[in-house]
Amino acid sequence: MHFYTDRSIQSSDITPREVFEGRREILKTAAAGSMGLLLASWASRDALASNPESQRLPATLNSLFSAKDDLTSFKDVTTYNNFYEFGTSKSNPASRAHTLKTRPWTLTVEGLVKKPTEFSLDDLLKLAPMEERIYRMRCVEGWSMVIPWDGYPLSKLLKKVEPLGSAKYVEFTSLADPKQMPGLKNPVLRWPYTEGLRLDEAMNALTLLSFGIYGEMMPNQNGAPVRLVVPWKYGFKSAKSIVKIRLLEEQPATSWNIFNPREYGFYSNVNPTVAHPRWTQSTERRIDDSARLLTPRLKTALFNGYEEQVARMYAGMDLKKYY
Ligand SMILES: Nc1nc2c(c(=O)[nH]1)N[C@H]1C(S)=C(S)[C@@H](COP(=O)(O)O)O[C@H]1N2
Ligand SMILES: [Mo]
Numbered sequence: 001m002h003f004y005t006d007r008s009i010q011s012s013d014i015t016p017r018e019v020f021e022g023r024r025e026i027l028k029t030a031a032a033g034s035m036g037l038l039l040a041s042w043a044s045r046d047a048l049a050s051n052p053e054s055q056r057l058p059a060t061l062n063s064l065f066s067a068k069d070d071l072t073s074f075k076d077v078t079t080y081n082n083f084y085e086f087g088t089s090k091s092n093p094a095s096r097a098h099t100l101k102t103r104p105w106t107l108t109v110e111g112l113v114k115k116p117t118e119f120s121l122d123d124l125l126k127l128a129p130m131e132e133r134i135y136r137m138r139c140v141e142g143w144s145m146v147i148p149w150d151g152y153p154l155s156k157l158l159k160k161v162e163p164l165g166s167a168k169y170v171e172f173t174s175l176a177d178p179k180q181m182p183g184l185k186n187p188v189l190r191w192p193y194t195e196g197l198r199l200d201e202a203m204n205a206l207t208l209l210s211f212g213i214y215g216e217m218m219p220n221q222n223g224a225p226v227r228l229v230v231p232w233k234y235g236f237k238s239a240k241s242i243v244k245i246r247l248l249e250e251q252p253a254t255s256w257n258i259f260n261p262r263e264y265g266f267y268s269n270v271n272p273t274v275a276h277p278r279w280t281q282s283t284e285r286r287i288d289d290s291a292r293l294l295t296p297r298l299k300t301a302l303f304n305g306y307e308e309q310v311a312r313m314y315a316g317m318d319l320k321k322y323y
Pocket of ligand 2: 082138139140141234235236
């Protein structure tokens with residue numbers, strides 16, 4: 001009974017943030033109405049609103065960089081996760097990641113930079129204005145979400161450490177502490193989890209260093225306290241719980257590429273014309289737990305719909321070879 005409230009006020013000419021805020025207003029108004037509406041509003045608000053125990057992370061919506069798609073509910077964003085350090089099933093991170101200790105936290109930025117630096121979480125939170133950006137995210141497994149991320153462009157951090165002219169790639173390393181992360185017992189991936197980008201991809205205006213979602217500090221299962229968000233690439237490129245960033249001359253080895261180089265390329269740009277060896281990438285399913293059976297498959301767009309912002313970085317490259 002609770003899944004239609006959201007849809008009925010959807011309109012393509014307003015931004016999702018307005019829809020999101022508007023929903024809250026509409027739901028409050030509805031709560032004054034009939035018992036049926038009252039129950040409906042509670043159910044919907046539960047799915048959208050936040051965890052009462054979490055800390056707010058104020059951020060200003062950057063509508064220029066925000067998708068106008070319907071948001072995925074806070075509940076789905078925080079209960080359907082991939083974070084193999086806590087186990088390989090989608091429900092493991094939400095049930096287990098409470099053991100992750102996110103303070104104190106240090107992120108070291110080193111390698112081919114003029115000013116190698118150890119940043120505390122507080123340093124990082126103060127480094128640039130917090131923006132909120134609504135990004136479409138697509139997992140290589142064929143599902144997608146639309147998430148309001150809070151953070152700032154990774155370029156702001158990289159500029160602070162002054163990359164040397166010889167730096168061509170950026171490597172990201174996630175925390176690997178078996179005391180906090182039970183999934184490390186399983187050698188499914190090479191631990192610590194590492195990922196990488198070319199330097200121009202890392203400096204692209206879309207690439208976000210993120211500290212929260214929905215205006216709250218990042219839930220542990222989503223990669224607290226600091227993670228990457230690269231919306232034109234498959235989800236696994238967006239490393240969680242990052243402790244080290246290294247600038248390199250050579251392309252770094254990455255955990256998923258080591259696991260299966262044919263299935264997980266270094267670039268992993270979302271591309272409906274390049275199938276994963278075991279499944280198609282031409283369509284996707286938006287996660288919407290309240291309407292799972294009703295959710296139609298959507299056509300996946302090249303670069304996840306971010307072609308305008310990123311295509312020129314790949315001009316002249318054979319995207320079937322550099323998958
Ligand atoms: N350290 C680490 N980062 C990771 C992963 C992981 O297992 N470990 N999974 C990746 C994958 S496959 C996806 S789809 C996204 C999921 O992010 P979300 O759970 O916040 O939606 O995180 C990526 N980052
Ligand atoms: Mo993924």
